[in-house]
Amino acid sequence: MTETFKSLLLLLLVTLSLVLTYQLWYGEKPAELTADDVYERVVVETPRPMEKLITPEQIIIENDNNSYLFRKNQDTYSNLWAELSGLLQDLEQDDIFTEWSIPDDGVSNLVRFYFDPALPIGEDMPWLPYTTSLEVEEIKLYSVETVDDNAGEENHEDEEENENAVIENNNQVDENDEVDEDGKAAEEDEKEVPAEEKEWFLVLKKSENNSARSLAINGENIEGIVHVLNQVTDDNNEVSFTKVGSDFLEEKIGREIEVRSSIYVPNDIISMDTLEVIPENLDRERLLKTFFVDYNLVRTIEEGDGSFIYTDGGKGLRISETGIEYSDPRKEEGNSTLNYREALRNCGRLISYHGGWPDNLRLEELVFSSRGGYSYYDSEWLMYHEGYPVHVEKPTRALFNDLGLVNYTRSLFFTRKTPINNDDGEGKQAFDDEEKHNIADWDKALIKAITIYDAGYPVRRPRLNLDAMELGYVITGTPDSFKALPVWLIQLDGEKIYLSAENLEQVAEEDIF
Amino acid sequence: MNLGQAKSILIIAFLGLNLFLGYQLFWPDFGRLTDVAVTAEELSGLEKMLDENNYVLETSIDRGVKKSEFLKVSANREVKEGIIKNLIGQVAEVDYTDEIIHYRASDLSILEHQSGLIQVDFNEGVCLGENTEDLDKSEMQAKVEEFLAENELKFEGLRFDSVEKENEDQETFLFNQELDGKPIFSGHFRVKLDGGTVNSVAIYWLKPVERIPEREMEVIPATDALHNLVNNLGPGVEKRKINKVELGYYTEEYEAEKWEIPPVWRITLDEKEHYYINAFTGNLEQEPVILEELPANGES
Numbered sequence: 001m002t003e004t005f006k007s008l009l010l011l012l013l014v015t016l017s018l019v020l021t022y023q024l025w026y027g028e029k030p031a032e033l034t035a036d037d038v039y040e041r042v043v044v045e046t047p048r049p050m051e052k053l054i055t056p057e058q059i060i061i062e063n064d065n066n067s068y069l070f071r072k073n074q075d076t077y078s079n080l081w082a083e084l085s086g087l088l089q090d091l092e093q094d095d096i097f098t099e100w101s102i103p104d105d106g107v108s109n110l111v112r113f114y115f116d117p118a119l120p121i122g123e124d125m126p127w128l129p130y131t132t133s134l135e136v137e138e139i140k141l142y143s144v145e146t147v148d149d150n151a152g153e154e155n156h157e158d159e160e161e162n163e164n165a166v167i168e169n170n171n172q173v174d175e176n177d178e179v180d181e182d183g184k185a186a187e188e189d190e191k192e193v194p195a196e197e198k199e200w201f202l203v204l205k206k207s208e209n210n211s212a213r214s215l216a217i218n219g220e221n222i223e224g225i226v227h228v229l230n231q232v233t234d235d236n237n238e239v240s241f242t243k244v245g246s247d248f249l250e251e252k253i254g255r256e257i258e259v260r261s262s263i264y265v266p267n268d269i270i271s272m273d274t275l276e277v278i279p280e281n282l283d284r285e286r287l288l289k290t291f292f293v294d295y296n297l298v299r300t301i302e303e304g305d306g307s308f309i310y311t312d313g314g315k316g317l318r319i320s321e322t323g324i325e326y327s328d329p330r331k332e333e334g335n336s337t338l339n340y341r342e343a344l345r346n347c348g349r350l351i352s353y354h355g356g357w358p359d360n361l362r363l364e365e366l367v368f369s370s371r372g373g374y375s376y377y378d379s380e381w382l383m384y385h386e387g388y389p390v391h392v393e394k395p396t397r398a399l400f401n402d403l404g405l406v407n408y409t410r411s412l413f414f415t416r417k418t419p420i421n422n423d424d425g426e427g428k429q430a431f432d433d434e435e436k437h438n439i440a441d442w443d444k445a446l447i448k449a450i451t452i453y454d455a456g457y458p459v460r461r462p463r464l465n466l467d468a469m470e471l472g473y474v475i476t477g478t479p480d481s482f483k484a485l486p487v488w489l490i491q492l493d494g495e496k497i498y499l500s501a502e503n504l505e506q507v508a509e510e511d512i513f
Numbered sequence: 514m515n516l517g518q519a520k521s522i523l524i525i526a527f528l529g530l531n532l533f534l535g536y537q538l539f540w541p542d543f544g545r546l547t548d549v550a551v552t553a554e555e556l557s558g559l560e561k562m563l564d565e566n567n568y569v570l571e572t573s574i575d576r577g578v579k580k581s582e583f584l585k586v587s588a589n590r591e592v593k594e595g596i597i598k599n600l601i602g603q604v605a606e607v608d609y610t611d612e613i614i615h616y617r618a619s620d621l622s623i624l625e626h627q628s629g630l631i632q633v634d635f636n637e638g639v640c641l642g643e644n645t646e647d648l649d650k651s652e653m654q655a656k657v658e659e660f661l662a663e664n665e666l667k668f669e670g671l672r673f674d675s676v677e678k679e680n681e682d683q684e685t686f687l688f689n690q691e692l693d694g695k696p697i698f699s700g701h702f703r704v705k706l707d708g709g710t711v712n713s714v715a716i717y718w719l720k721p722v723e724r725i726p727e728r729e730m731e732v733i734p735a736t737d738a739l740h741n742l743v744n745n746l747g748p749g750v751e752k753r754k755i756n757k758v759e760l761g762y763y764t765e766e767y768e769a770e771k772w773e774i775p776p777v778w779r780i781t782l783d784e785k786e787h788y789y790i791n792a793f794t795g796n797l798e799q800e801p802v803i804l805e806e807l808p809a810n811g812e813s
Binding site: 002016299302 | 583
């Protein structure tokens with residue numbers, strides 16, 4: 001009996017040792033312990049459609065030898081662009097009498113739309129989808145009064161005849177200007193003729209190779225734009241601007257200056273407000289989820305200034321009180337094969353996904369760049385307050401290639417005039433006039449900027465390149481009391497100089513948030 | 514010997530064998546019976562891959578499923594007070610620069626870096642005894658530990674890690690920090706010796722703030738970490754030895770208030786190079802990746 005028990009026990013132990021050895025050597029995780037990756041659904045802003053991605057850099061209305069400048073976050077700008085964009089989207093091929101090239105000079109313009117980044121038209125685009133593709137940097141709208149009812153049709157039958165009609169008509173307007181000193185007669189003459197009784201032309205121009213496309217438009221389609229234009233020219237308070245060229249500046253400043261872009265300066269005194277500023281309220285949790293697929297793998301670094309860095313060891317995201325910085329160095333070693341239009345859509349998707357695209361934020365730049373054998377697209381956005389760009393230390397900017405987002409900075413400030421608490425009795429919001437300042441003259445600002453620029457070099461440069469000269473705001477102060485200070489931004493040979501628009505004191509870049 | 518006695522001996526032998534196998538499978542947690550992270554095929558596949566890339570595995574691989582969590586730490590600045598008090602006393606000449614505080618005494622100086630790294634330099638060195646050249650590694654280690662204890666530098670959780678030999682005379686004894694049995698590779702003591710004389714001690718000690726148990730996750734198996742390392746380093750020009758694969762925590766030195774550190778697989782190559790593979794993501798750990806400056810617009 002004992003021997004039988006021993007035999008059974010031995011058999012049991014041998015079997016058990018075999019089972020344990022097998023488990024130890026070949027043991028597999030049962031299926032229920034293998035967890036699938038769980039991706040959390042993140043609700044983000046819907047990317048803007050193409051027609052909302054591009055807006056004009058500036059719109060210039062020309063009337064009676066005066067120019068009026070409009071930029072982002074101004075009613076006239078929004079209305080004119082909405083009308084033009086709608087027109088270019090709605091135009092059927094039948095609405096255009098003909099399409100041909102005409103000389104650029106010698107025509108009287110009513111309104112110019114400058115685009116930087118360029119406006120893509122043609123196939124697969126919302127604007128003029130039936131035409132051949134073109135990246136448009138300038139659109140001019142001008143009109144010609146028809147001599148009689150049939151003049152328009154006759155003109156369209158013959159290109160040259162049409163061009164002559166344009167030039168003749170333009171000369172006629174000039175003569176009127178000379179005869180009537182205050183210029184009102186010509187303006188009234190313009191207004192007296194209804195839109196549908198004029199010939200309207202759009203010139204779409206790509207400045208790079210100076211190729212242009214001219215479209216003759218039916219007057220009925222242009223009424224919306226004409227209505228907005230009339231509102232501006234009727235407003236006597238609107239400040240007029242002058243376009244400055246190299247010769248004009250040389251005469252005025254006494255220095256050889258090459259003007260590198262379309263620069264308009266005010267003819268009258270302009271007032272600007274020092275503005276209250278509120279940094280963008282960032283949804284930290286949501287942002288994290290948009291940058292890291294599995295944010296459980298992300299670790300946090302708390303910095304002394306209250307900022308947080310999140311990293312998974314490969315890519316990093318820094319969120320501070322005033323913005324975010326993101327970098328994924330592994331994607332730097334990539335290239336971009338996207339064309340301009342695809343890149344445009346992509347940058348729109350990226351900003352919508354990573355924080356959103358507020359109304360007053362404009363896409364300022366989209367350029368293809370390369371560095372160290374790798375290529376990428378570089379896109380940049382700026383906020384606007386009533387036509388003035390709001391400059392910050394680190395602008396909202398995305399670098400991306402075929403691998404994805406390589407670098408991203410986002411620093412947005414929402415501006416508003418300083419309100420006064422006392423009620424004016426009519427329910428309207430009153431603003432503090434003490435925050436309103438007359439800005440210094442543009443020529444004094446330019447001279448000051450050149451002085452600062454020259455001081456940085458041992459030898460005075462004989463010829464300067466003026467890349468930009470515009471009014472805007474910079475964010476200064478401390479995190480407790482940010483403010484937007486009106487400035488002249490003057491860019492000479494690529495070097496940006498910020499001058500307080502009130503007293504022309506230089507605002508150092510390290511003082512800008 | 515009769516059959517009965519033979520059976521008894523075999524019963525005892527198999528009982529012992531089963532106890533050993535049971536211990537291997539069930540200890541420290543009973544989930545290991547069914548929860549093995551590395552199968553035999555994976556292990557042999559790894560060895561083949563290593564061989565093809567000129568690496569050789571000279572250590573055993575932990576095949577069990579491991580779990581870990583992030584650990585929140587801060588630089589332990591409190592240790593500085595104790596070090597100054599023990600080594601210098603009350604009186605010290607102090608210089609301040611932007612990033613370093615320099616404490617000077619007659620026989621030593623202490624540099625305190627902004628990150629929390631403290632470096633003690635002994636002007637004349639501290640001799641650990643006579644005939645130290647005759648001592649073997651473990652005896653020398655005991656001498657170094659004795660030196661640390663005498664100077665009240667043997668902190669709780671100090672754990673001997675390795676010796677880096679620079680030449681015949683110069684060597685560095687490396688200690689790191691241990692928390693609940695897991696090494697924190699970044700918390701360290703580096704004791705530099707020259708011919709049995711301590712020249713300097715570099716101390717970077719971390720203060721565990723909290724564990725984050727709600728983020729406890731299964732870590733990648735050591736085989737995956739080795740695969741990732743070889744992918745990152747590429748094939749070896751000469752045969753490279755993998756001496757140790759160890760799970761612990763690792764972080765760069767940050768000038769931050771506090772930060773979370775991930776579990777890592779530390780892989781030691783040729784007994785001198787350490788690589789840290791994030792045990793959650795499988796990424797090779799490196800500096801945090803926030804650029805100071807983006808390239809200028811349109812830079813080509």
